[in-house]
Amino acid sequence: MKTFALAAISAACLLQSAARADDKIDLAGKYTLVAGKKNGADVDETAKKATYTATEDKFTISGGDVKFVMKYRLDTAVTPATIDMEIVEGPDGTKGSKALGIVELKDGTLKLAYSVEKDKRAKDFEGKSGYYFELKKEKAK
Numbered sequence: 001m002k003t004f005a006l007a008a009i010s011a012a013c014l015l016q017s018a019a020r021a022d023d024k025i026d027l028a029g030k031y032t033l034v035a036g037k038k039n040g041a042d043v044d045e046t047a048k049k050a051t052y053t054a055t056e057d058k059f060t061i062s063g064g065d066v067k068f069v070m071k072y073r074l075d076t077a078v079t080p081a082t083i084d085m086e087i088v089e090g091p092d093g094t095k096g097s098k099a100l101g102i103v104e105l106k107d108g109t110l111k112l113a114y115s116v117e118k119d120k121r122a123k124d125f126e127g128k129s130g131y132y133f134e135l136k137k138e139k140a141k
Contacts, residue, residue: 029054031110031135037127052135058088066091080104082121085114099131110135 031052036043050063061068069089075082080102087097100121101114113122115130122130 029140030138032138033133034109034136035132035134037132039130040128043133068094074103080125083112083114101131108137110137 031054033043033048033050033052036047046063046066050061053060053062057071059070059072061070067089068087068091070085071088072083072085075084081104083101083103085099085101087094089095090097097116099114099116100119101112102122102125103113104111104125111125111132111134113125113127113130113132115122117130120130122132125132
């Protein structure tokens with residue numbers, strides 16, 4: 001469940017970074033998890049099967065009986081953009097959990113890397129330590 005929560009936070013971060021004014025991309029929509037790492041290991045099947053949905057300021061991840069809603073704040077003045085996330089709705093014990101990360105958007109692919117360690121931000125998109133997620137925006141039907 002913790003991995004699922006982190007996946008949710010990651011996806012939220014990616015979406016906001018893509019919202020940079022210079023990107024001129026509408027982030028609202030559904031996303032599919034392409035790849036993910038947790039401390040160097042592949043994420044579990046629950047994260048792979050989850051539904052990822054974004055709005056202007058929140059990201060929702062739903063899978064099975066679990067749902068996470070995260071608010072996020074982006075700093076696009078640096079490259080890669082940084083993202084600060086906080087779970088505002090989720091299973092017992094997850095509300096208020098925070099993560100610091102980096103995000104990148106390129107050709108419809110969102111990359112997010114983050115750490116849940118206090119005051120520690122991910123430095124790369126490798127996923128050897130902390131979390132890394134790659135999501136692809138689904139085309140409108």
